[in-house]
Amino acid sequence: MAIRNGSRASRAGRALGRLGAVKGGKARAAGLSAERRSEIARGAALARHARARGEAAPPRLVERHGSVLDFCSARLAEIQEDDRFQAPAATVEVNAPLALIQVSLEAQHQVLVEVLRLARGKHRKG
Numbered sequence: 001m002a003i004r005n006g007s008r009a010s011r012a013g014r015a016l017g018r019l020g021a022v023k024g025g026k027a028r029a030a031g032l033s034a035e036r037r038s039e040i041a042r043g044a045a046l047a048r049h050a051r052a053r054g055e056a057a058p059p060r061l062v063e064r065h066g067s068v069l070d071f072c073s074a075r076l077a078e079i080q081e082d083d084r085f086q087a088p089a090a091t092v093e094v095n096a097p098l099a100l101i102q103v104s105l106e107a108q109h110q111v112l113v114e115v116l117r118l119a120r121g122k123h124r125k126g
Contacts, residue, residue, distance in 0.1 A: 069119055076112040079105050 029037060050056065065071035079085050085105045090098040 069116065072112050072115050072119075076109065076116065079109050079112070085109065 032040070065074060082105060084098060084101050087098070087102070090102055092099045
């Protein structure tokens with residue numbers, strides 16, 4: 001049986017969802033530094049003011065890094081300096097969390113290297 005949007009169960013579900021979102025936001029904020037909370041709030045205010053003026057908000061990535069390529073370069077450097085990336089490969093049987101992190105870092109590394117390679121090649125031709 002399908003539940004319609006206005007049903008009591010649907011309203012209760014939405015209320016529970018909001019409750020979880022409120023708790024999640026507070027928990028997230030508690031784990032952030034004051035500087036990072038301020039940075040997030042500043043970005044939100046800029047986006048609100050831009051929307052009020054009918055402008056598109058600047059992408060956060062470009063706002064922080066200047067360009068997508070700058071972001072890719074910075075993230076690649078972070079990954080290469082990460083001890084978990086440099087450590088010998090872990091196995092799921094021995095250290096599953098580390099193995100998953102290493103797989104993720106390796107995939108990010110490969111993608112970023114390829115993006116930068118393609119972008120640099122494209123810039124040389126243009």
